[in-house]
Amino acid sequence: xxxxxxxxxxxxxxxxxxxxxxxxxxxxxxxxxxxxxxxxxxxxxxxxxxxxxxxxxxxxxxxxxxxxxxxxxxxxxxxxxxxxxxxxxxxxxxxxxxxxxxxxxxxxxxxxxxxxxxxxxxxxxxxxxxxxxxxxxxxxxxxxxx
Ligand code: RB5
Numbered sequence: 001x002x003x004x005x006x007x008x009x010x011x012x013x014x015x016x017x018x019x020x021x022x023x024x025x026x027x028x029x030x031x032x033x034x035x036x037x038x039x040x041x042x043x044x045x046x047x048x049x050x051x052x053x054x055x056x057x058x059x060x061x062x063x064x065x066x067x068x069x070x071x072x073x074x075x076x077x078x079x080x081x082x083x084x085x086x087x088x089x090x091x092x093x094x095x096x097x098x099x100x101x102x103x104x105x106x107x108x109x110x111x112x113x114x115x116x117x118x119x120x121x122x123x124x125x126x127x128x129x130x131x132x133x134x135x136x137x138x139x140x141x142x143x144x145x146x
Contacts, residue, residue, distance in 0.1 A: 001027045001028065001029060001056065001057045001058060002021065002026060002027065002028040002029070002057055002058065002059055002060065002061060002123070003028070003029055003031060003047075003048040003049075003051040003052050003056070003057035003059070003060040003061070003062075003102075004017065004018060004021075004028050004029070004030050004031065004048065004060070004061045004062070005030070005031035005032060005033075005044040005045060005047060005048035005060075005061075005062050005063070005070075006032075006033060006044060006062065006063040006064060006070075006107075007033055007038075007039050007040070007041035007044055007045075007063075007064045007065070007069075007070070008033060008035075008036050008037060008038050008039055009041075009063075009064045009065025009066070009106070009107050009108055010041075010062075010063025010064045010065065010067075010070070010105070010106065010107040011033065011035075011036055011063075011107065012107050012112060013063050013105060013106075013107045013110065013111075013112050013115035014030075014061075014063045014107075016112035016113075016115055016116055017061060017063075017115055017116055017119050018030065020116045020119065020120070021119075026123070029051060029056070029057060031044055031047040031048045031051065032044050032047070041064045041069045041070050041073065042069070042073045044062070044070070045062050045064070045069070045070035045071075045073035045074050045104075046073055046074075046076075046077065048060045048061075048062050048074070048102070049062070049073065049074040049076075049077040049080045049082070049102060050077060052077075052079075052080060052101050052102055053077045053078060053079040053080055058101075059101050059102065059103075059122070059123065060074070060080075060082075060101065060102035060103075061102070061103055061104075061105070061119055061122070062074060062082070062102060062103075062104045062105075063104065063105050063106070063107055063115070064104070064106060064107070065106055065107060065108040065109075066084070066106040066108060066109055067084040067085070067086070067104040067105045067106035067109060068084055068104070068106070070082075070104045071083065071084040071102075071104035074102045074104065078143060079101075079143075080101060080102055081098055081099060081100045081101055081102070081136070081139065082100060082101075082102035082103070082104055083098060083100045083102070083103055083104065084103075084104045084105070084106070085103050085104070085105060085118050085122070086105070086106070086109055086110055086118075087118075088117065088118065088121055091103065091117075091118040091119075091121040091122050091125075092121050092125050094122070095121075095122060095125035095126065095127060096125060096126070096127065096128040096132070097128060097132050097135075098132075098136065099127040099132070099136050100122075103118065103119070103122045105118060105119075
């Protein structure tokens with residue numbers, strides 16, 4: 001189960017991603033927003049990030065205008081490693097090296113086809129483990145002390 005959310009700035013790419021998930025038979029839970037009315041992105045990003053942190057969803061995809069605001073919010077939630085991605089290399093590497101469980105994208109930065117492509121890469125790329133396990137564990141250790 002994939003958590004997905006957006007604000008008005010990320011609505012179009014979120015809808016394109018949802019269409020693609022449906023075509024591929026991937027289950028998702030949509031935490032809104034559902035219209036182009038202006039809303040406050042922290043509300044939606046927090047809901048999706050919580051669903052991932054609590055295990056209701058395995059990974060999350062959160063969109064806003066830049067992909068930055070929602071990423072800041074998601075990373076406030078314990079257990080979330082969120083990354084804003086704008087290209088295929090970063091979508092792949094944040095899985096392989098950071099074991100990211102949320103990606104964030106901006107509807108004013110990338111087009112719909114790119115958002116779908118980056119989602120596919122994020123969902124299909126495994127964590128490399130090895131030396132990266134130690135580094136991700138260091139992130140968890142820092143988080144536990146904060
Ligand atoms: C909304 O105008 C915009 O600020 C939001 O979508 C996002 O880009 C924030 O980081």
